[in-house]
Amino acid sequence: MKRSARYLCLLLLFALPVVAQEAVAAKPSQSPEASMSPSGEEIWADLMLGNKRFMAGESQHTDLVPLRQKLVQGQHPKVIVLACSDSRVAPEILFDKSLGDLFVVRAAGNIADAIGVGSIEYAVEHLGSSVLVVLGHEKCGAVTAACSEEKMPTPNLQAIVDKINPAVLRAKPHSKPEDLVDTAIRENVHQSAQDIMRTSAVLREALQSGKLTVVEAVYKLASGEVVRLDKLSLIVPAFKLDVGDVMRAP
Numbered sequence: 001m002k003r004s005a006r007y008l009c010l011l012l013l014f015a016l017p018v019v020a021q022e023a024v025a026a027k028p029s030q031s032p033e034a035s036m037s038p039s040g041e042e043i044w045a046d047l048m049l050g051n052k053r054f055m056a057g058e059s060q061h062t063d064l065v066p067l068r069q070k071l072v073q074g075q076h077p078k079v080i081v082l083a084c085s086d087s088r089v090a091p092e093i094l095f096d097k098s099l100g101d102l103f104v105v106r107a108a109g110n111i112a113d114a115i116g117v118g119s120i121e122y123a124v125e126h127l128g129s130s131v132l133v134v135l136g137h138e139k140c141g142a143v144t145a146a147c148s149e150e151k152m153p154t155p156n157l158q159a160i161v162d163k164i165n166p167a168v169l170r171a172k173p174h175s176k177p178e179d180l181v182d183t184a185i186r187e188n189v190h191q192s193a194q195d196i197m198r199t200s201a202v203l204r205e206a207l208q209s210g211k212l213t214v215v216e217a218v219y220k221l222a223s224g225e226v227v228r229l230d231k232l233s234l235i236v237p238a239f240k241l242d243v244g245d246v247m248r249a250p
């Protein structure tokens with residue numbers, strides 16, 4: 001065998017196992033980390049179990065002192081919740097979760113402004129959160145104010161209503177006057193989810209790559225139930241990634 005041919009054989013002998021190993025490592029199903037991490041839908045199913053406990057008056061998570069001590073080391077919340085500031089809509093309570101479980105961003109009308117979106121980016125990029133729940137609720141005062149079309153008494157209150165108004169305008173042609181607030185509440189949840197994706201390249205990329213799951217939902221005050229919006233009627237279907245639409249949105 002010529003020297004060049006022997007060299008080629010040796011090269012193949014050493015190179016092939018490396019190529020084979022890389023091919024195995026590239027398969028996501030073989031990664032132990034991937035197989036251990038729950039999917040976005042599994043995490044949502046766990047939140048729904050917590051919500052059922054809350055509805056039934058069987059909430060857990062009362063042993064807070066040792067948990068508080070454990071969390072001094074750091075936080076790794078799997079879930080981000082964008083919710084309204086309304087005192088009746090406390091995410092940790094209605095999902096029966098505890099310290100360290102939820103990264104919560106709250107503003108009247110569950111609106112997504114730059115600071116809210118930045119907070120969500122921080123949780124996804126630095127804390128490893130992989131599910132974002134955009135949560136509206138029945139009888140939302142901020143959405144009701146937007147539906148009233150009245151001028152707000154301060155510029156800051158007007159800023160909240162201005163952010164919700166496009167959702168009200170979309171809801172109007174599809175709703176009887178007596179149903180307008182309920183329809184606008186659902187549409188406003190959808191609008192917040194769209195606003196987040198429209199204004200954050202980081203979160204769009206996380207959604208496209210499967211690193212982030214977005215769930216839109218509405219909380220019912222009397223029953224305590226959190227209902228995912230794809231189970232309710234929406235003017236625009238519940239959130240689906242369409243980067244073209246997101247980029248074209250005003």
Ligand SMILES: [Zn+2]
Pocket residue numbers: 084085086108109110137139140141142143
């Ligand atoms: Zn509200």
